[in-house]
Amino acid sequence: MTAVTTQCCAPIARAPLSEDDAADLAVLLKAVADPVRLRLLSMIGSHPGGEACVCDLTGVFDLTAPTISHHLKVLRTAGLIDGERRGTWVYYRIIPETVSRLGALFTPLAAPPAAQSGPVDVELLTV
Template identity: 65%
Template structure:
């Protein structure tokens, strides 16, 4: 399988961990984030990412995810491909099956962008 990934957030010095409230996004950062949010903008893909991320052992075979949906295996594979292209998950073929795992650094970068600064006296 092709190992194609989109960059979640530009890796320029000082940009990878700044939140939205730190500074406005430039065009490239906004375009990169939009690709990730687009990948996450589908309930099936959100469920797939959740199934993979919450799995003990850190990886899941596509054969274990497909029965959880009323979708065909090729449709599930397409959704997984979009998550892979967004740089959120990766995979490896083992014989007939493909195993998927979350890329923690991608989720950490995304969480850092969405993080709001803590202000003294303000609770959430």
Template identity: 60%
Template sequence: MIASPGCCETTLSSPLDSATAATLATTFKALGDPVRLRLVSLIAAARGEEVCVCELTPAFDLSQPTISHHLKVLREAGLLTSERRGTWVYYRIVPEALQRLSDVLIPVDMTAASA
């Protein structure tokens, strides 16, 4: 069912095609785990700065390999970039990826109100 004008419209100018929907679903699925959602939150809180995995691991009661697995899933979903320096890996949010998710979720009337 398509929403009537003014009701629940998103910032998208047209409905998602199947390929875009599949890509976005993968990204949303990556965020569907509480640990991964917290990791994104911690990295996003750095406001564009990179965060070392050594800074992330102590925030969880999980092993470093488990944290690395979750970070890999987020990287593969396009939400993070990473750079290895010696034994440490540094992560950064991909703002465009978060914007794509936001574009699907935020109603048009909310974006107009914030402008």
């Protein structure tokens, strides 16, 4: 266990964020701060096999294919998903490291109403 142990606050509430870190994280958060992209991310992540074809995604929304393509590109540019063409179709899958980076920002606030049974060990990411 190489992590720093804490039982208090989320990283975001433990020390002031630097200007650079805040700018970095804002880019990442902006990528997921959209209903369509949030649903795309969850559809890709929960798809059997861990990956989803674009053709599985376009039909679900009331949007044109280029719009879906645009949103996938935003997620991809942010490093949240990765895509690969195999033959005719393109498959996307989640990049867990980036997703967990978001979670680590807000999570270790522990349980606010009823505290967890024991102290929670938290990786202190360098963002």
